[in-house]
Amino acid sequence: MYLRIDKLQVDIPRPSEADPAAANTVNELMGGKFGEMSTLMNYTYQSFNMRGKSKIRPYYDLIANIAAEEMGHIELVANTVNLLLDNTFEGGAPDGAPLGMANSAPNPDHFLNMGLGAIPGGAGGAKWSGDYVFNSGNLKLDLLHNLFLESGARMGKIRVYEAVQNETAREMVGYLIVRGGVHQEAYAKALGDLCGIDATKLLPIPEIDNAKFPHAKKFMDKGYHRLMYRFTQDDYKQIGEIWNGPQAETGEEREVVDEIPEGGEVPDLTPIPEMFAPTISPEEIDELAKKLG
Ligand code: MN3
Numbered sequence: 001m002y003l004r005i006d007k008l009q010v011d012i013p014r015p016s017e018a019d020p021a022a023a024n025t026v027n028e029l030m031g032g033k034f035g036e037m038s039t040l041m042n043y044t045y046q047s048f049n050m051r052g053k054s055k056i057r058p059y060y061d062l063i064a065n066i067a068a069e070e071m072g073h074i075e076l077v078a079n080t081v082n083l084l085l086d087n088t089f090e091g092g093a094p095d096g097a098p099l100g101m102a103n104s105a106p107n108p109d110h111f112l113n114m115g116l117g118a119i120p121g122g123a124g125g126a127k128w129s130g131d132y133v134f135n136s137g138n139l140k141l142d143l144l145h146n147l148f149l150e151s152g153a154r155m156g157k158i159r160v161y162e163a164v165q166n167e168t169a170r171e172m173v174g175y176l177i178v179r180g181g182v183h184q185e186a187y188a189k190a191l192g193d194l195c196g197i198d199a200t201k202l203l204p205i206p207e208i209d210n211a212k213f214p215h216a217k218k219f220m221d222k223g224y225h226r227l228m229y230r231f232t233q234d235d236y237k238q239i240g241e242i243w244n245g246p247q248a249e250t251g252e253e254r255e256v257v258d259e260i261p262e263g264g265e266v267p268d269l270t271p272i273p274e275m276f277a278p279t280i281s282p283e284e285i286d287e288l289a290k291k292l293g
């Protein structure tokens with residue numbers, strides 16, 4: 001079962017103004033093929049469906065625990081997209097085209113089908129698909145796939161970072177580059193342990209260090225690149241049988257920690273009466289009540 005905590009895994013700074021173009025680009029990290037919905041659902045199904053869990057406990061613990069962290073990553077991407085879309089409106093009467101920005105925004109779906117919120121899809125408009133989930137049931141093959149998936153995910157995060165200069169977006173992407181790097185390395189380490197090789201020597205994929213990105217470097221300076229959080233009250237204790245030894249980029253010791261991240265506040269988003277979000281205005285309710293007698 002899941003225990004939910006009403007915080008984000010990291011604090012996201014509120015942007016000074018809306019940036020619908022950045023919101024759309026960042027949405028790739030939600031529901032693109034290599035987005036957070038894909039990492040979340042791949043590890044979730046792999047942990048649900050794994051057979052002989054008691055016999056391969058450290059691997060089950062690792063995949064199940066990373067799945068829980070990925071749930072927090074979709075929450076981070078969603079809140080970043082939402083902040084980048086906040087205050088898009090100047091207000092106005094319904095016949096004054098208060099949703100006019102939909103015509104110039106890269107993805108009108110944010111305005112037309114969503115309440116100016118994150119979309120379960122990618123930047124190109126395609127929705128996320130269950131076809132992105134791979135779960136063969138074979139541990140080596142699934143781990144090999146997860147290393148590939150995290151490598152594609154790292155490519156995606158780096159490209160979004162390179163595409164978007166918005167500070168709110170870069171802060172969140174920098175954090176995900178570091179945490180996704182931990183997951184990429186964990187799957188390489190797990191695979192290597194099974195086969196007696198050091199697959200972490202393949203890293204980094206793509207071949208650029210986290211430290212090259214200032215917004216990732218700041219989280220490395222806090223040690224986040226060497227920590228595996230246990231997202232549980234009292235379970236998944238055998239992760240440490242895999243997550244140990246020197247971290248691939250810096251050689252610092254890997255560590256499993258019991259505390260969850262310090263985290264940040266879930267942002268309060270501005271109501272948009274033009275989109276009836278969260279609901280119609282109190283004046284309109286009064287008006288309706290009068291009409292109904
Ligand atoms: Mn992730």
